[in-house]
Amino acid sequence: MSSNTTPIRVLLAKVGLDGHDRGVRVLARAFRDAGMEVIYTGLWQTPAAAVKAACEEDVDVLGVSFHSAAHRTLVPIIRRQLEQAGRLDIPIVLGGIIPQQDFAEMRQAGVATVFEPESSLAHIIDTCRELGRRTQAARAEAGPTDAGAWHAASRRGDRVALGRVLTWVESGRGRFEPSAGPGPLVVGITGSPGVGKSTLIGALLRELRQRSQRVGVIAVDPASPITGGSLLGDRARMTASAEDPDVFIRSSASRGAMGGVADATTPMAAVMSGAGFDVLIVETVGAGQNDVAVRTLARPVVLLMMPGAGDDLQLDKAGITEIADVFVINKSDLPGADRLDAQIRQTIGTARPIVHTVASHGEGVSALADVILSMRK
Numbered sequence: 001m002s003s004n005t006t007p008i009r010v011l012l013a014k015v016g017l018d019g020h021d022r023g024v025r026v027l028a029r030a031f032r033d034a035g036m037e038v039i040y041t042g043l044w045q046t047p048a049a050a051v052k053a054a055c056e057e058d059v060d061v062l063g064v065s066f067h068s069a070a071h072r073t074l075v076p077i078i079r080r081q082l083e084q085a086g087r088l089d090i091p092i093v094l095g096g097i098i099p100q101q102d103f104a105e106m107r108q109a110g111v112a113t114v115f116e117p118e119s120s121l122a123h124i125i126d127t128c129r130e131l132g133r134r135t136q137a138a139r140a141e142a143g144p145t146d147a148g149a150w151h152a153a154s155r156r157g158d159r160v161a162l163g164r165v166l167t168w169v170e171s172g173r174g175r176f177e178p179s180a181g182p183g184p185l186v187v188g189i190t191g192s193p194g195v196g197k198s199t200l201i202g203a204l205l206r207e208l209r210q211r212s213q214r215v216g217v218i219a220v221d222p223a224s225p226i227t228g229g230s231l232l233g234d235r236a237r238m239t240a241s242a243e244d245p246d247v248f249i250r251s252s253a254s255r256g257a258m259g260g261v262a263d264a265t266t267p268m269a270a271v272m273s274g275a276g277f278d279v280l281i282v283e284t285v286g287a288g289q290n291d292v293a294v295r296t297l298a299r300p301v302v303l304l305m306m307p308g309a310g311d312d313l314q315l316d317k318a319g320i321t322e323i324a325d326v327f328v329i330n331k332s333d334l335p336g337a338d339r340l341d342a343q344i345r346q347t348i349g350t351a352r353p354i355v356h357t358v359a360s361h362g363e364g365v366s367a368l369a370d371v372i373l374s375m376r377k
Helices: 022-033 047-057 071-084 100-108 121-140 144-155 159-170 197-210 265-273 337-348 365-373
Strands: 009-014 037-040 061-066 092-096 185-191 215-221 230-232 247-253 279-283 301-305 326-329 354-356
Touching (some): 009 022, 009 047, 009 121, 022 061, 022 092, 022 121, 037 247, 047 061, 047 247, 061 071, 061 121, 071 100, 092 121, 159 247, 159 265, 197 215, 197 365, 215 230, 215 265, 247 265, 265 279, 326 337, 337 354, 354 365
Parallel strands (some): 009 037, 061 092, 185 279, 185 301, 215 279
């Protein structure tokens, strides 16, 4: 796949203590509708977290929004940390409320473009598209030797190199064989839209890190069948681990693939399996009954359900309930949780574990971690 057909990837970060994100979310949707893949990291990010995310995602443009007058202090830090990571090739664009008298200072600090509040969406999109194309053109000059070097470095724990080699694989330029020997426990997390997969993963990351587990995540989100764009927002629910060097999160768009994961998910998981993680989590898109592709690369498969989402007949149907190794009743503080538990036991039996969680409060997550880790071969 050439750089002309690979969607431009933009990361949008709200750095500092500013709590306003309405504008950046409008922009994220506009980028998605323009055919770009947009990673949104959520509010209150530090420079270190923003740079770590940009490197893990190997983005083509890093967009940073400020409303709290912190840009003069924080932008030089972001630029310096990109330099330390060897990623000055990622252009920085600024938005929010930046006084015009600071524009020249920001450009001297290494910012590619500063957008005014009055800048039109069309102008912002066109500018970021051009910057992204330049980044992709430079990346396209890399060859198999470079990819091999990144792959070797990723196996030595270089997370910046891991981000680069994942892009190489995801864009269809090559694959790498799975590492010989024992790899990580690969856990599939699936369930319908809105059931709380990303929130649960965020809580599970904290629990696994308390147990000294190094964790990688591949989070798959759907791509638009119309524009090809995608809003990759799972990182925004995993912010507690944003700066942890032993947590690596890669967002991935489905890019037209069916089954709950992307065509590139399996080769990306093969690369990450050799990168020194103890646990590798693969999160599917919001899945339907027939989205069962995750079973080919993950054991165990954890199926999230929630009270009130259907009757017991749904449990009799073929598909996603068949492949589940663990059932999680999330949002179990809602009415109907015990009834759903009874329905699962009556319909499917008691051989597979059922765990009740309230992911937003961290309840039941320790018990889930016990179940998952007990399945390590």
